[in-house]
Amino acid sequence: MMAVASGCLGIGCTVPETDQFTLERLCEGQGSQAFEGVLRADPSTCDRGLELIVQPMGFNPGCIRAALWAKDGTGAASTVVPRNPNMSHGAAFHVVALLSDALRDELRLEVDAFEQTCDAAPVTSHAFTVGHPEKGQIAQSLIELPALDADGDGFISKGTGGTDCNDSDWSIKDKILWYPDMDGDGYGSNSNTAPVVRACSGPSQYANNNRDCNDNDSLISPGQAELRCDGRDDNCDNRVDEAFNIGATCVLPKGGRGVITCDPANPSRITCTG
Ligand SMILES: [Ca+2]
Ligand SMILES: [Ca+2]
Ligand SMILES: [Ca+2]
Ligand SMILES: [Ca+2]
Structure with missing residues (x-):
């Protein structure tokens, strides 16, 4: 955070006077805009803090989650921090954990980064232990989280835990829905009961659209003209x-x-x- 502009990272790198002021404001529910997220470990009070500087490397997470608990398993708290659209490319997430002396022992922390939203599986995680910060201080901890989004489309390479179907092509992202195309005209069935498949590549006799109003007749599809005067809708325009x-x-x-x-x-x- 800006209040600790000493240029060093790690536990103990603090400017006590400034930290004290920042802590008081945060504990009163003010000043949180200086951080991407605030994790309040003790709802009743807070007199010390730990700033997590979560630095993604090789990708831009859609969301991160920070969790902490005491060595004995008590005091568990967590927060999810969706990516702010205003964050610059490659920017770190700054999450401040507000603590009290109720958590005296070493703290266990886990930070997870997600490709898009925090309700999916994380693409990368880091668990670690830190000492309890001193009263009135905001300690800092740098967490580097690597993953690869080579084409910069926001979807992570499969090799590093993501879902990008082609990490060399930004126009190809995660898995899409495929619909049965039994008549082979390139248009998938528009039936609500058609069995769909979610995959990077479609199986045979599947199409990446559901615009076919009659999947048993290859002469009927949105790609046709109204070619037959026969009481039927040949071009699926109703x-x-x-x-x-x-x-x-x-x-x-x-x-x-x-x-x-x-x-x-x-x-x-x-x-x-x-
Ligand atoms: Ca891609
Ligand atoms: Ca079809
Ligand atoms: Ca017709
Ligand atoms: Ca028609």
Whole structure:
């Protein structure tokens, strides 16, 4: 944090007077905007702090989680810190843990970083132990968390715990949904009951869209024209035979007025019936 501008890191690097002021404000619920997150280990009081400087290396986490507890397992507390969109590329997360003498022993900490949101599995974690900070001081601890997002799309390489289907191409990110394409026309079924698959690459007879209104007829899909006058919707636009002017007035072969209908003898044609 800014209050500890001595340029050194590690337990004991503190400026007591400034820390005391910062602590008092934080304990009163003020000044938290100087940090990405605040972890309050003792709700009743706080008289010392530990600033976790969580430095991602090779990626930008969508979220981090910091947890601490005393050596004997008591006093467990944690906080999740979603990435602020205003954070610069590669910036560290600063999380201050507010402590009291209720946690006298060594502190156990674990910091987890997540690819996108904190409700998924972490891509990288670091667990460590630190001594209890002195009263009135904010100690610092630097945590470096490595993972690889080579193409910078926010999704981490699979080799370092992420889900990026191709970490050399920013336009290819995590797994997508694939829909059955039984008629092989490149359009997946739009049925709500179609069995979908979530994967980087689709299995055979699956498509990456669900726009096919009839997956049993390769001549029916959004990629078709309304090509057949047959009482069916060939192009999946929810209109039937809209290209054929059905119902419009026409002249019967023998004279007189009729209406345009599909020709039952030839589904690509119309006829005039009276
Ligand atoms: Ca990618
Ligand atoms: Ca299809
Ligand atoms: Ca049709
Ligand atoms: Ca249609």
